[in-house]
Amino acid sequence: MxxxxxxxxxxxxxxxxxxxxxxxxxxxxxxxxxxxxPAPGVQQVIATFDAERLRLYPDPDCQALKQALATDQGLQPEQVFVGNGSDEVLALAFMAFLRQSQPLLLPQTSYSFYNVYIDLFGIEARHIPLHADFSINLDDYQGSNGGIIFANPNAPTGISVPLSEIHRLLERNTESVVIVDEAYVDFGAESATALVSEFPNLLVTQTFSKSHSLAGMRVGFAYGQAELIDGLERVKNSFNSYPLDMLAQLSAIAALEDQxxxxxxxxxxxxxxxxxxxxxxxxxxxxxxxxxxxxxxxxxxxxxxxxxxxxxxxxxxxxxxxxxxxxxxxxxxxxxxxxxxxxxxxxxxxxxx
Amino acid sequence: MxxxxxxxxxxxxxxxxxxxxxxxxxxxxxxxxxxxxPAPGVQQVIATFDAERLRLYPDPDCQALKQALATDQGLQPEQVFVGNGSDEVLALAFMAFLRQSQPLLLPQTSYSFYNVYIDLFGIEARHIPLHADFSINLDDYQGSNGGIIFANPNAPTGISVPLSEIHRLLERNTESVVIVDEAYVDFGAESATALVSEFPNLLVTQTFSKSHSLAGMRVGFAYGQAELIDGLERVKNSFNSYPLDMLAQLSAIAALEDQxxxxxxxxxxxxxxxxxxxxxxxxxxxxxxxxxxxxxxxxxxxxxxxxxxxxxxxxxxxxxxxxxxxxxxxxxxxxxxxxxxxxxxxxxxxxxx
Missing domain, CATH: 3.90.1150.10 (Aspartate Aminotransferase, domain 1)
Known part of the structure; x- marks a missing residue:
């Protein structure tokens, strides 16, 4: 104090x-x-990097990385946001979408950083208990709300919800943003990225920290329709124009290339x-x-x-x-x-x- | 919209x-x-970096970099904050200190990002005109306020105020935080870092982007007494735990070493x-x-x-x-x-x- x-x-x-x-x-x-x-290409990118370039600012829009991420999912670069780890992406998404008059719905037990953002931005929240088997049932997420966020798979339980349940939620919940935090999705769950083109209120966040072995490099990203991504860009560009340095951008591209x-x-x-x-x-x-x-x-x-x-x-x-x-x-x-x-x-x- | x-x-x-x-x-x-x-040591650090380390998170507290910055100014690591460029440091400082009931005082013409933060965080502000010669006179910054921020040297004018004027301001303005944004100080102005030990409400922000040729690496920092730095850490750790990747931390240390x-x-x-x-x-x-x-x-x-x-x-x-x-x-x-x-x-x- x-x-x-x-x-x-x-x-x-x-x-x-x-x-x-x-x-x-x-x-x-x-x-x-x-x-x-990380993929051998990452070592290659770093070892051959000309440090003289560092005197210049990096691309604030991360266009090459966005293009690589868009191509990877058959989306457009305008449907991709990148940030300094998925925590920064989530923080900016809370600012951009979840400061609403209605309460945010989220699991009682999930990634604990959500509650820190709720405090930081003064957001009202309704926490929905997990079932006795620690699972999330999205049918519990009902009623008027200012947004919904959950991790899929959930943390720290590791349990995932099937894509069909997320689809049903999105068909029902059309008036607020639904954020699916997929930090761990590459280890066996179904990604909601397949639903981005269908639902204008869906934001899917992911990270290079886990499945791409780049925790030390700080790269997260999100997929959503252009209107949501534009909202994220406005907040990001009102906070810090260049959160990804040159080597972070290049390393992420190299990791993505080696499927x-x-x-x-x-x-x-x-x-x-x-x-x-x-x-x-x-x-x-x-x-x-x-x-x-x-x-x-x-x-x-x-x-x-x-x-x-x-x-x-x-x-x-x-x-x-x-x-x-x-x-x-x-x-x-x-x-x-x-x-x-x-x-x-x-x-x-x-x-x- | x-x-x-x-x-x-x-x-x-x-x-x-x-x-x-x-x-x-x-x-x-x-x-x-x-x-x-950047200094030759930066190229060396990058060229010899073992990319395997990137699978791990970086030090969220950037202890080695804080120690180097503290030593450089004869301060303690608890008096140093580091962030993803000085823009992020400023954004976090606005959140931590400047959301007050009294208005923020700042120059009418200065770094235009200040006004973006004012909008983003809903801060009331009183803009104080420059003099006809485009100079800032800190004697104009009077009256009750929720903080004072100015760039020294100022941007985009390039004009600096002498340290004696900042000292006079701090003697008079003891109840709110005074942020001196020294992004350009190394090119001939007097740093207020020398006053940090004397004034608990002084925060000095600087960057590796300009004088250390590391714009591409995104490293900014701030000096202040431990109570202010602790406030910044609380906000940073409520937003994004790891904003500086491993190579950014190592590069900044290497740049700092080559005086x-x-x-x-x-x-x-x-x-x-x-x-x-x-x-x-x-x-x-x-x-x-x-x-x-x-x-x-x-x-x-x-x-x-x-x-x-x-x-x-x-x-x-x-x-x-x-x-x-x-x-x-x-x-x-x-x-x-x-x-x-x-x-x-x-x-x-x-x-x-």
């Missing part, structure tokens, strides 16, 4: 990102990073996820059905907080949330096969498992 | 950055970029600016006294808009603003000696000069 702060920020509770440890040798399964390096490598990495992570799920289940864990690069699991005999500390003591980082309802779960990122084997071996050695 | 946009953005007029031309061979003196490449190169570039630009001023004056221009890497000049015989178009037709880009009071001026970035010689030669060939 400070007399110099704006009144609106005195009570802000910022988002807490997962720990980025400064010590080496940890098995880091706490921030849903990809265990594989073969991308598919291999995603398939490997899916296979390792399925193996991990089987192993955890054999150890007595309840593991939610995941379409992401993490699993959300609890054990009937040992509390989540205790397991997290036990793993940490054994140099394995996983994420634990203290929020009621999910405070007995661990969110475990899918790493390499070797890393997951180490996780399972470590858990097997726990005296109560 | 769209029914899906938040009401608050329907009337937004975004900032218009200077043109980034897609054609080669232009002499680009329109966006105040440095004509010299010899930095001083050489700044001195060369100052020398070229003085030469350009002499030449323009000889051609009949009125040139304002600049402490920046640009000059702001008008000619009594030929309108600014006409001169801009004439130069553009001759493949030289300069910036012209249509705002009343400065619409007869050109803002001309200081390039290399060769580029400025070409500018002067071109103007000499104008039929009316």
């Amino acid at each position: 400070s007399k110099f702060w704006s009144p609106a920020i005195q009570s802000l509770v910022p988002y807490t990102p997962g720990e980025q440890p400064k010590i080496d040798g940890l098995i880091k399964l706490n921030t849903n990073e990809n265990p594989y390096p 073969t490598y991308f598919n291999q990495c995603c398939q490997q992570i899916i296979a390792t996820r399925d193996w991990t799920t089987t192993q955890l289940t054999a150890l007595g864990f309840d593991v939610l059905p995941s379409h992401t690069n993490f699993v959300f699991a609890s054990h009937p005999k040992v509390a989540g907080a205790e397991l997290m500390q036990y793993l940490r003591d054994n140099r394995i980082l996983v994420r634990h949330f203290t929020k009621p309802g999910i405070d007995n779960h661990l969110r475990i990122t899918i790493g390499t096969e070797t890393q997951m084997q180490a996780l399972i071996d470590c858990l097997r050695n726990h005296p109560s498992l | 769209s029914k899906f946009w938040s009401p608050a953005i329907q009337s937004l007029v975004p900032y218009t950055p200077g043109e980034q031309p897609k054609i080669d061979g232009l002499i680009k003196l329109n966006t105040n970029e440095n004509p010299y490449p 010899t190169y930095f001083n050489q570039c700044c001195q060369q630009i100052i020398a070229t600016r003085d030469w350009t001023t002499t030449q323009l004056t000889a051609l009949g221009f009125d040139v304002l006294p600049s402490h920046t890497n640009f000059v702001f000049a008008s000619h009594p015989k030929v309108a600014g808009a006409e001169l801009m178009q004439y130069l553009r037709d001759n493949r030289i880009l300069v910036r012209h603003f249509t705002k009343p009071g400065i619409d007869n001026h050109l803002r001309i970035t200081i390039g290399t000696e060769t580029q400025m010689q070409a500018l002067i030669d071109c103007l000499r060939n104008h039929p009316s000069l």
Whole structure:
């Protein structure tokens, strides 16, 4: 608290990102990073980059990257927005679309940054509980509203909703913006991007941080009809004209170009996820059905907080949330096969498992 | 306009950055970029970067960069904030400090992004005219207010105010935040960073884009006492946790380390600016006294808009603003000696000069 702060920020509770440890040798399964390096073309782009170009501003409109993303989905560049990670895309989308007189509808348990934006922008919200199996049922999202946002697959549960349910929601909810946050969609869920041309109020956000192994480069993006994208551009250009530096733009294009490598990495992570799920289940864990690069699991005999500390003591980082309802779960990122084997071996050695 | 946009953005007029031309061979003196490449260490950092690291998130707190910036000024890391260019730092500072019940005081003519932030965040503002010689007199900034912001040197005039005047302002104005935007300070003005330890309400913003030739990398920063920096961190961490990618952080550190190169570039630009001023004056221009890497000049015989178009037709880009009071001026970035010689030669060939 400070007399110099704006009144609106005195009570802000910022988002807490997962720990980025400064010590080496940890098995880091706490921030849903990809265990594989980015596509070889990214290394090539960086190694051959002429630093003299950095004296100039980057393209503020990221035209080449937008074109690549549009082509990838059979859309037009005017239907693509790019930002500094999907968090920035979401922050700008909250400003552009969700500051309305009616309340925003969102899941009671989802990506916790949504609630930070709700506070930051003074948005009224109605939180809709998950079902007992931790699933989202979009039929629950009814009534007049100033927007709807959910993650698909949801975080931290990992559970996805089928495209047919999203389609039904969009047919019913035509007067406010529906944001589908697809940060993890490439690990097995169905993308709503296929519905962008049909629904003018649909915005789909995605990121290069997870499935493209570019968390260190900060590139997120969104697909939507031109009118929505224009709204995002207006807010972005009223906040920061150039959020993506030259190398971020070039790296994302290089990652996008290598579809073969991308598919291999995603398939490997899916296979390792399925193996991990089987192993955890054999150890007595309840593991939610995941379409992401993490699993959300609890054990009937040992509390989540205790397991997290036990793993940490054994140099394995996983994420634990203290929020009621999910405070007995661990969110475990899918790493390499070797890393997951180490996780399972470590858990097997726990005296109560 | 769209029914899906938040009401608050329907009337937004975004900032218009200077043109980034897609054609080669232009002499680009329109966006105040440095004509010299970044320090050799930057090329080294990029060329040797292991792209595999990009699968991980960058340090959200940018600790190494903050330490380097703190050391550079004899401050503590808690007195340093870094952001994605100084525009993002300014946007976050407007959110953190300037959304107050009292009006913000700022120059009538200054960096035009300030007015975009005022609109975006719904801030009441009192614009204080420049004097007839285009100078800011801080003694005009009186009365109760919710903050004061000005650029020093001012843009697009290039004129600076002495540190003693800023000191006097801070002694008088103790109840609201004073932001001194020093994007151009390294080209000959006095930085208010020296006053940070004395005044808890002073925030000084700077950038790597101009004097460090890193416009393409997007790194800005601010100095202030820990309580102000903490306010900025809260807003930043409620908006986007990781706005600086790994290479941006490393490049800025490398640029900062090479003080010899930095001083050489700044001195060369100052020398070229003085030469350009002499030449323009000889051609009949009125040139304002600049402490920046640009000059702001008008000619009594030929309108600014006409001169801009004439130069553009001759493949030289300069910036012209249509705002009343400065619409007869050109803002001309200081390039290399060769580029400025070409500018002067071109103007000499104008039929009316």
